[in-house]
Every structure is written in C-alpha cells, then in structure tokens.
Amino acid sequence: MAKKSSQPTRSQSQIEADLAATRQRLTTSVEFLIDQVHPNRVKQRGVSRLKVLAAEYTEKGKGLVFNARGDLRKNRLAAVGGGFAGLVTFLALIRRLRRRKSL
16 A cells, blocks of 8 residues: 655655755855854954944043033043042152152
8 A cells, every 4th residue: 555645746846946945045044154153253243342332431431521511521620630649649659658668
C-alpha cells in the first residue's frame, strides 16, 4: 500500500521560487549579521553614541552656566570661581608647609 502525502505536489518552478526566496532571506540575514559585528560598524556606532552623549552633557553644562534667556548665571560662576580659588590656595598652603617641613 502506497501512503498518500498530506502535502500537495509542487511543480519545479514553485520549488525553485521557494529556494530563491529562502536564499534571499538567508543573504539578508548574513548581511545584517556582518553589519552588526564588522569592526568598522562597531566603531561607528560607538563614536555615534559618544557624540550624542557629549552633546547631551554640553547642553547640561550650558544650562548650569546660562539661564533660559542666554544670560550668564553670575552667582554660579562666582561660586565656582571661589571654589577654584580656594582649592588653589589650599594646594599652595600644603606645598608651602611641605617645603618648610623638609628644611
């Protein structure tokens, strides 16, 4: 007894069309994978992310220094300048004390 197939028989042109479609899907998948792991593309994506991050931090920094109208926030600049001056003074004192100690 011959067993009947549950699938209808396909013509040669249908099989060839299926093979061509499968080949195209496989080609697209391989090209996508190559694009994902190629060193130049990995580098490009990394550089792109860093540029976006740098732009975000630049905007945040500008927001700390400038107000919404674009004017300088003098009180913040004075505070930062005062902190910097204090740090320089502190370092100069430490340097002077170390020199005295070594004499």
